[in-house]
Amino acid sequence: MPPLPSLAEIESAAALVRPVVPSTPQYSWPLLNARAGCEVWVKHENHAPLGAFKVRGGLVYFDRLRQREPALCGVIAATRGNHGQSVAFAAGRYGFSATIVVPRGNNPEKNSAMRALGAELVEHGEDFQAALEHARRLAAGRELHLVPSFHRDLVCGVAVSALDFLRQAPPLDAVYVPIGLGSGICAMIAARDALGWTTPIIGVAADRAPAVALSFAAGQIVTHPSTTLLADGLACSTPNAEAFPHILRGVAGVVRVTEEEIAAALRAAFSDTHNAIEGAAAAALAALLQEKDRRAGKRVGVVFTGGNIDSALLAQVLAAA
Missing domain, CATH: 3.40.50.1100 (Rossmann fold)
Known part of the structure; x- marks a missing residue:
């Protein structure tokens, strides 16, 4: 298993990336804090030029x-x-x-x-x-x-943003990151480890795309069909074999969220932060809200991985409120 990128590699990648893609902001939104019962810091990858972290x-x-x-x-x-x-x-x-x-x-x-x-x-x-x-x-x-969906070079580039988040936000007690094929969460693991920190990273899977959660629980890759409608970025039926060992080693746990919880998080993000985000991004917030009693009074990071949601789907979710 090749190691994840080092601090020197991530900073070298940053010199290549930043002239094209500036660092995205991280905000703590008062209404979201009140909803979650903790101090929430949101990394807004939905503000990236293509509307996503990749x-x-x-x-x-x-x-x-x-x-x-x-x-x-x-x-x-x-x-x-x-x-x-x-x-x-x-x-x-x-x-x-x-x-x-x-x-x-x-x-x-x-x-x-x-x-x-x-x-x-x-x-x-x-x-x-x-x-x-x-x-x-x-x-x-x-x-x-x-071009594969997971590769060490892809992780290195994405880790530029993860490193920015960890350095620029106040010290976090935990970070919630959605898991598709693994580049986003492995980038967060790489950035944390490169800094020598111990911040717990919690992965998030859709309940209707549970392969990565089942695999994490079993300690080995498990295949399961994906039927998620809202979180297409998490629609993975087989975890990536290269990413999975890093996830197994570097993640504190994996939370499964339902379609209803994702929809509620989409509405919460729109209401509390005035951001339209995609279902995979909302899954991270849904996991925090599911575990709000556990995180009460803490300072928690959530990655809004992207904002590329179909407008008709977003309208349907918002109308369902």
């Missing part, structure tokens, strides 16, 4: 890819949205063509955003796994480089 990882990955393979022309990736936007954006900056494979029925606004960034969009399959398998076939047939 953009930094793409920049670092493609910078190193261009150095390794200077003659490479094109790349391909499978995604539900935020990874694909990161790939399309960074590929364009480094002179690669980008093909993105998404499952049918994917968020139409994320699809439009990827096309706007210059990617060729291919719709295939009913879930992420089917899209990934098709991307692998296309990569072989078209001689394209397949």
